[in-house]
Amino acid sequence: MLATEKSFVTRALSRLGSENAFQILQRAREIEASGRRVVHMEIGEPDFDTPENIKRAAVDSLLGHDTHYTPSQGTHELREVVADYASRFRKMPKPYTAANVTISPGAKPIIWNILSAILDPGDEFVYFDPAYPAYASASSYLQANTIRIPLHEERDWRMDLEELAARVSDKTKAVMINSPHNPTGGVLLRSDLERIAELANKHNFLVIADEIYSRNFYFDSEYISIAALPGMQERTIIVDGFSKAYAMTGWRLGYAIMPEDLCKAVTLFNNNTFSCVTSFVQKAGIEALLGPDVAVREMNDIFRQRRDKLVGGLNALPGVRCTLPEGAFYAFPNVSQITTDDKKLASFILEEAGVACGGGSSFGPAGKGYLRFSYAASLADIDYALHQLGEYLPKFKG
Numbered sequence: 001m002l003a004t005e006k007s008f009v010t011r012a013l014s015r016l017g018s019e020n021a022f023q024i025l026q027r028a029r030e031i032e033a034s035g036r037r038v039v040h041m042e043i044g045e046p047d048f049d050t051p052e053n054i055k056r057a058a059v060d061s062l063l064g065h066d067t068h069y070t071p072s073q074g075t076h077e078l079r080e081v082v083a084d085y086a087s088r089f090r091k092m093p094k095p096y097t098a099a100n101v102t103i104s105p106g107a108k109p110i111i112w113n114i115l116s117a118i119l120d121p122g123d124e125f126v127y128f129d130p131a132y133p134a135y136a137s138a139s140s141y142l143q144a145n146t147i148r149i150p151l152h153e154e155r156d157w158r159m160d161l162e163e164l165a166a167r168v169s170d171k172t173k174a175v176m177i178n179s180p181h182n183p184t185g186g187v188l189l190r191s192d193l194e195r196i197a198e199l200a201n202k203h204n205f206l207v208i209a210d211e212i213y214s215r216n217f218y219f220d221s222e223y224i225s226i227a228a229l230p231g232m233q234e235r236t237i238i239v240d241g242f243s244k245a246y247a248m249t250g251w252r253l254g255y256a257i258m259p260e261d262l263c264k265a266v267t268l269f270n271n272n273t274f275s276c277v278t279s280f281v282q283k284a285g286i287e288a289l290l291g292p293d294v295a296v297r298e299m300n301d302i303f304r305q306r307r308d309k310l311v312g313g314l315n316a317l318p319g320v321r322c323t324l325p326e327g328a329f330y331a332f333p334n335v336s337q338i339t340t341d342d343k344k345l346a347s348f349i350l351e352e353a354g355v356a357c358g359g360g361s362s363f364g365p366a367g368k369g370y371l372r373f374s375y376a377a378s379l380a381d382i383d384y385a386l387h388q389l390g391e392y393l394p395k396f397k398g
């Protein structure tokens with residue numbers, strides 16, 4: 001603080017949260033730099049390399065001089081490819097067009113821009129707890145009236161539909177859902193989606209469906225998007241992107257799909273914030289969606305093997321129990337028999353056992369007493385992590 005005691009940052013800043021996984025990652029890297037082994041299970045990022053054909057498309061585009069601004073909504077070419085892919089993948093009754101799509105540098109900024117475009121101070125915004133931290137951060141910054149509805153471990157991390165019905169009303173502006181879910185790996189069933197759709201149609205609210213993990217899905221049935229249910233295409237905003245499915249976290253490429261008038265409003269925020277997404281990265285996105293899909297399927301097969309090993313191993317540890325995640329790449333074990341101070345336990349595990357993971361309460365109050373492990377680590381690393389947990393968990397003094 002300067003001598004004048006004048007604060008140079010806004011009061012609004014105090015309403016912002018942050019994604020704790022990035023802080024844990026930083027500490028984990030410091031420990032590694034001191035020469036100790038750390039298994040990284042803290043951050044939601046596939047450890048695979050981006051498939052070669054996608055990298056080649058970006059390089060060719062760059063060398064071909066795609067080095068200039070593009071429209072704020074994204075190139076027409078990429079938006080058409082996204083619209084076509086999304087309509088087929090989600091079996092939309094009416095195909096989307098390029099006018100429904102807006103491109104962003106990753107899914108996170110588009111969540112911010114969507115909420116900025118639809119929420120006035122005091123507007124009612126519903127999301128589920130625990131949740132990806134960006135929802136709480138953006139909605140509290142915007143001074144929305146946020147309603148958090150708990151997800152339940154005993155329901156495989158789905159909500160109680162009666163509780164949802166009791167807490168939404170004509171005043172609700174939007175409900176945010178995320179399936180497969182970060183941090184629990186839970187997946188909403190068709191019956192859940194149908195009930196949410198029924199409530200949305202009854203009370204005339206928007207549904208924002210964060211479907212970033214729609215390709216990291218381990219049910220043997222097909223993925224169901226709420227957008228494809230009757231009456232929902234006109235009131236659903238889909239958030240998706242390339243980070244998780246194509247191991248492209250560092251490229252920063254995501255998108256949202258929605259009715260055209262809303263898309264214009266959200267694009268105005270793109271225009272005022274990032275202007276447009278890197279031109280040659282957009283070309284890489286076209287290749288990701290049009291090129292061979294083998295790499296995505298191979299990555300998912302590996303994720304499934306890792307999930308089975310990790311969850312089996314966690315359930316064998318005294319004081320730990322873990323539901324089987326049906327999507328994404330996170331396990332969310334209950335450690336409340338060991339402690340309810342999950343952040344302290346996560347920090348102990350990192351410092352003493354060399355395993356980086358997140359405390360469940362970083363994702364909201366309902367995450368208290370849980371840990372989040374991202375299984376974006378090799379089977380050998382998972383084996384080592386389980387061995388370390390077996391040795392160090394009994395030594396934790398809550």
Ligand SMILES: Cc1ncc(COP(=O)(O)O)c(C=O)c1O
Pocket residue numbers: 044105106107108109132178182210212241242243244249253254
């Ligand atoms: C549920 C959810 N939505 C959005 C994102 C953001 O993805 P991106 O890296 O493309 O910004 C993440 C990343 O962890 C996520 O878990």
